[in-house]
Amino acid sequence: MTLRPLSTVIVTVIVVAALSCAGFSLLGQRRLHDDRAEIEDLLSRYVFALDWQEPERYGDTFTTDGVLIWAGGTVTGRAAIVEEMRKARAADTDRRHSEPPQRPWRRRHFTTNLALRVAGDHATGRSYWFEFNDDNADRKAYVGAYGHSEDEFERVDGQWLFKRRQIFNEQRAQMAAGDAIPLPPG
Secondary structure: OOHHHHHHHHHHHHHHHHHHHHHHHHHHHHHHHHHHHHHHHHHHHHHHHHHOOOHHHHHOOEEEEEEEEEOOEEEEOHHHHHHHHHHHHHHHHHHHHOOOOOOOOOEEEEEEEEEEEEEOOEEEEEEEEEEEEOOOOOOOOEEEEEEEEEEEEEEEOOEEEEEEEEEEEOOOHHHOOOOOOOOOOO
């Protein structure tokens, strides 16, 4: 074999290896992008189910053994989370019926600033949340509450779900965040 064909083979092998590495890197970036989009969708489905008070849909955002830590305490398991949301909906319904007749008041929750770390079928996230409410006589919106959440996600059968969700609420002393920055590890 002459020197020229050997150098061509070596260059070809190097180029193919470099392109393969770049391809794997791009695939990894695409997967991370897809994971982020799917987890952001989960966060959106969660707040829509919360605001429209759909206990089953709310529960569907958690794994079967998921944990919710919120103003009502710690709730473990999807079935228990659904039941907790049924109680919350009933309490809101009772409250609405006790008020003078007018347009029903509404809450709308928002999540933002998602910091996310993904490792295979598990992810850790932190995000800010806030709630607009209009449960006053004039139905004028105001910020009803705000804080952040610390979440553990798990991909189950190709779908991201909450494995553990802890809600920190800056308007409740026992639920307020500490002094340390709550970014996910990694």
